Amino acid sequence: MTAATPALVVDDDMAARQRRTRLSRLAQYGFLALLFAFMATPMLVVVVFSFDANRFPAIPWGGFSLKWHRAVLEDGMIADAFLNSLKVGFGTAVISTVLGFAAAYIDYRWRFRGQSAFVLLVAMPPAVPVTILGMAMLAFLSRIGLFGTVEAIMACHVVLATSFAMALIRLRLGELGPEVEQAAWNLGASPSVAVLLIVVPFCKPALIASFFLSAAVSFDEFMIAWFVGGVHETLPVRILNLLQGQVNPKINAIGTLVLVVSITLVLLAQRFMRVRTGQPTATA
């Protein structure tokens, strides 16, 4: 280094500053790591003990075993509940995505009286406490004779998930300049053809994301399913019923299963929400 004394002082200064930045960054990462550990540890415990040979989760570990997983697979009620969850989840995903798109498109395309009320109505369900939602739905469904069916659970989950689907899809539609759809009309596409060929393909990432997100919402939902399902149990309901009977080591194995499905769904949703950003929408 050819620098004279003053330059060296500056260097010292910079070194100190760099040390401080490094320290601060380290502290930030540490805090984040703690936070994640706090959230993930309980889940990790569940997964770990699902492979424990011991009947009751305890330390020391009783050795690796798949017997609880096997027990879960052999339990007919759990299998039924899982199947119900899949049915409800898939149905909810399809219907919510379609309804969410319709609601988002209506809000995007037209200006009408009561528009904000309409949007609020679609967006509201997740803001209502699920206990109240569950009770209200129970009261309503038993009055119209739909109580205690898989379809009833599905319908209620659709109410909940459509809000998320609409929010997702509306966000994407906001990036579609109004002139793009008009250009399609201008070039000979009828309004319905334009929706099919231009609007829907444009929304595809959001549609797929909202499909998986709706499925995840449904798959994890306990309260409403418990209220309106009657004898039809979804997986979360089965878990609670198991817990209420006795502490059953199968719980950990089911927990692992649910965790895997939920995380997969959310990851898939996220994968498609990350819309390719390098592509400017035609609004420029």
Add this chain to the structure above:
Amino acid sequence: MKFPFVSLKGLDKRFAGHHAVRGIDLDIAAGEFIAIMGPSGCGKSTTLRMIAGLDEPTAGELWIGGRNMRGIPAFQRETPMVWQSLALFPFLTVAENVEFPLRRKKLGADASRKRAGEWLERMGLGGMGDRTVSQLSGGQRQRVALARALVTEPSILLLDEPLSALDTHLRMRMQTELARLHRELRITFVYVTHAQSEAFALADRMVIMSDGLIQQTGRPQDVYRAPVNAFVANFIGTNNLVNGKVRAMAGGQVELDSPIGAFTVPAAASALTAGDKVSFVIAADRIALAGESAGDTASGHARLHGTVLGLEFVGSTQTVFIEVPGSETEFRVQKQQHEIESLGLAPGQRVQLSWNPQHAWVLPQAA
């Protein structure tokens, strides 16, 4: 015009709280290049959108090719448009964008691909059909938009400020391209713009709109030479407008008082009476300049004195901005480079302006 291709009859459009177009009449001949100009909010884009069927007129009639267009939706009109935003389909390839209108006309996949390919070739985009729109430059996108609009071989093309989003260099090139396309295709171009240079360079005829009304229609040089009212004169901007009041009428001449002096201006057949508000126009290239101490100009010429504010270079000529005491706006005088040099004009210099009163004319206020 015997058989106008497009005919607007009392066309009127009201939006909630906004009267965008106030019953305009306009005939456009087949193969004409017409430019609709005006400041933003004058109703020019709404007029274009009504022709395309994107906005339904509140009143009046619109005829295209001898057909009344009332109730005919946009997708059945065959009035393709090029948008300022281009409105290309972002998730389709270049070729798919151009094929889109052909496929809507139920042309087969192979035939569509061939036709689209020909047009891409023609627009200098050969071999780019498989790219996505985002991989193209601004000028290339513009050409894709043009190809997409023209591929069905329509008899009319609507353009809504297509060049405003481009830089100067590209704008000039696209302008040439548009002129060439119009020459080759001989179809009707309706071109909405707020840029005079584009209208002057391209249009057979221009329509000046303001406040939902047509102020003037005519060949660019006629509108430039003879704006019919104060709005147009102001909008064209290369003219000097002097506002005043009629003092007296005498033998086809108006004597008027203005803040910068009294003037006599020819006023053929205008029904003016003393006290009326009136403006007169003197074109920027009709004013002679001389040093302040110069003697009398030709007899009967109007004369003013002012101070040079600055000079602006515009191609082979320069615009001289001159402040005249009492006048709200500065005077513009257009001069050749050599005249500027021989006078040695520089900011701050006092000059004498003069013009032949026969070159000035009286204008009413805006329609």
